[in-house]
Amino acid sequence: MSNGMKQTELGEIPVEWDVVELIDVLELQRGFDLPVQHRIKGSYPLIASNGKIDNHNEWKVKGPTIVTGRSGTIGKVYFEENDCWPLNTTLYVKQMNGNFPRFLYFLLLDLDLKQYSTGTGVPTLNRNIVHKHKVALPPLPEQQKIAKILSTVDEKIAVIDEQLAKTTELKTGLMQRLLTKGIGHTEFKDSSLGEIPKGWEVHTFGDLFTLKHGYAFEGESFTQVKNEYLLLTPGNFHPDGGIKFVWRKQKYYTGFVPEAYVLATGSLIVAMTDLTQDCNILGSPAIIPDADFKFLHNQRLGLVELKNAQQLDIKFLYHTLNFKPYRKHMRATKTGTTVSHTSPKTIYSFVTSLPPLVEQHQIANILTTVDEKIQVLHDKKAHYQTLKRGLMQQLLTGKLRVSVAEDVILA
Template sequence: MVPNGWEFKKLGLVAELQRGFDLPSAKRIEGNVPIISSGGLSGYHNESKVEPPGVVTGRYGSIGDVFYVEEDFWPLNTSLWVKNFHGNYPKYVYYLLTSFDFKKFSDKTGVPGVNRNDLHAVKVGLPPLHEQRKIAKILSTWDKAIATNEKLIETSKQQKKALMQQLLTGKKRLVNPETDKVFEGEWEEVKLASSVSLMRSGLSRKLESENVGIAVLRSNNVGERYTSNEDLKYWYLDDPQGANVRNYILDEGDILVNFINSLSQIGKTCIYKKTGDLNAIYTTNLLRLKPNTEAVTGDFLFYLTKTERYRNAVKSITKPAVNQASFTTKEFGKITFTLPALKEQQKIASVLTAADKEIEVLEAKLAHFKQEKKALMQQLLTGKRRVNAEKQTEVAV
C-alpha cells in the first residue's frame, strides 16, 4: 500500500548516479578540494569538479559507505556520485542510500563492486519535498547525537590512555586507602616468565561447527578486554588423537595472547571470562597466561599488555612470515615489566577498570542510538511512520 502523497519510483528517476573521475596520482596532494573515493576522504585536488551538496558512495573495492559532502569535491573513479537529484532533497537521498544493502548488488566472485544500473533499477519510496526535508531533519538530529557520543568515547579513551601512561609507569602514585597517604616504595623490574605460573599454547585441531563436547576459543574470540563467544567452534572432550583436553580448559581470569597471527593482531591480549557453565579450551595460536598471584594481579598484568612498552617489546621479538607472524614463548617470557606492591597494583587496576566501565557504558549507549536510528529510518523511509509536516511550497537545493 502506497502511503498517502507518496510515490514509488526507480532510484534512477530520483537520484541519477554517475561514476567518478580518473585522477593522476601526482595530483592527489595538491590544492584544497577534497577527493572522495570509495573509502571516503583520500586527498586533495587543485580543481573543483562538483559543487555541494553531494552524495557519494563506493563503486569498486570498498562498498556500502555513503558520504554526504558539503563542500566542493572531486569524486574519484572508484566511487559513484549523485549527478542529478531530480528536484529531490539531497539529504533525504543520502539517507535513502544509507538504507541500502549494497552487498546484494555486489559481484561476490571478485573484488566487491556495484553497477549503477542495478542501483538505478531499485524502487524507492518518495514522499513530497516538504516531508523529505522533515525526515532528513529528524535523522540528522540522531546523527548529531551519535557523533557527540562518538566524540565522548574518543575523549574517554584518550584520557584513559594518558592515565595508563602515568599509573603504569609510577609517574603518578595513588592514595593507599588503608593509610590515606600516597603509595610509596620502589617498583621492581621483573621478567614476564616470573610473573606467570603457566604459559602454554593450545590444541591444534580441525575444529567442528557443531557442539561435539567443548567450546574452543580462537584468535577471533580475543576481545578488547574479555573473550567473545561469537562464532565459537568445538572439539571433543575425549580427543581422538589422545591429548588430555582437560589440561587446556581455561580458568576465569586467565589471559589469552595472540602469538601466531597477522602483524596487526600479534601480541593482542584479553581476559578469559566464563559464561555460565560453558567451559572452553583454546587453539594453538593462542598462549594461555596464568598470573602468579604472589607477584602480580591478573588485571594489572592485563593492563601492562596494553602499554607502548609491551607493544614495542612484542614487535622486537616477532618474526614476520608470508601468512602469519609469530614469536616464541622463550622470547616472550623475557619481556620485562616494572611492578609495584600488590596493594598498589590492585588500586591502579581498579581505577583503570572504572575508566573501562565508563567507556563501555558510552559504547552501549552509542550502539543503542544506532539501533534506534536504524529502526526509525526503516519506518520513515517507507512511510510506515509519517512525520508531522505542513504542506508548503519548497524548492529543492
C-alpha cells in the same frame, strides 16, 4: 491490507509513496582521477572509497553530495556537505532529481551496496546494476522528516564518538605516565629500559607467567544457535583489549567439552593469531567476564598462568599487554602474511618494568576505572546504532510513519 497502505512489488507501502528504479531518484557518476603528485593542500575534501583522505585546493563536485566506494572498499556511504573532489575509486551522486539530499544518503546506506560488487581480486561496484534497484520513494516533505529523525540519531552517535576519542586519549596519556613513571615517585634509577622508579624491577614476561595453549574443538560441532558454551576466537578480541561479541557471527559448541578448557571468570587470555589487515589483534588481552554461558578456551588463544600471584596483579598485566611498547613488539615479531601469528616464546621475550604489588593494584584500578567509562560509551553507542538500524528499516519502507518515529527519538 493496513489503512493508508497499498500492495506493491516491494510489499505494502503508504499510498502516497511510489515504487521506482534508483536511476529515477538519483544518478551515480564515477569520480575524478587526481594523482598524488598533483595534489595541493587546500580546503576541499578529497574523498576515496574509504572516506576522506586529504584536502585539495580545487573541487569537482558542488556540495551537498553523497559519495560511495566504486573500487576497493565497497558499501560505505559518505555525506559531504561541502564542495569536494571524489576520486576515481568512488561514485558520487550527480543528479538528485529534486529529492532531499540527506534522505538519499540514508536510502543508499540502507541498500547494502556490497551485494552489487563484482570481481574477485579488487571488488568493483557497477553503477548500472545499482541504478536498476527498485526503491520505495516518499513525497519530498516526508523525505525531509525521515532525514531529520535519522540525522538526530547520527548527531547523538557523533557526540558519543567525540567523548570516546577524548576518553581514549586520556587513557593513552595515563598509561604512558603510570606504566613508566608510576604514582608519586621522586627517585628514579637507570635500567635496560631507561629511567624507572626506584623500587621497580625489570623482568621478561617469561619470568612472570606461562601461556597454556587452547583446545582444538571439532568443527562439525560448531553452531550459531546460542547454548551453554560460547567458543572464543581471535575475532572476539577488541583491538584495545577486552572481549567483543558479534552476535550474528558468534560461534557456540555442541560437542564434548574437556573441563580443563572451560575458562574461569577473571582468567586472562591472549590472542595468538590475527586475521586483520593491520595486525591490531595479535597479542591483544582479554579478561573473562561473568556471563550466563561458559567461555571455551579455543586453540590459538593463550591462557595466562602466573608463576607467582604475590608478584604480579592480573589486571596490571592486562593493562601492560595493552601498552604500546608490547603491541609494537607483537607486530615487529609476527610471522605469516595473510594470517599473523605469535608464539609463547616470542611473548616471553618481551622486557617490562614491574612495580611493587601494592602499586600495581593502584595503577590497575585507575586504568580499569577509565576502561569502564569507555565501555559505558561503547554500550551507549551500540544502543543508538541499533536504534538507527531499526528506524531505517521501518521509516524507509513506510511501516513506521514520521510522527511515531519522532516520539521514539524523544522518549
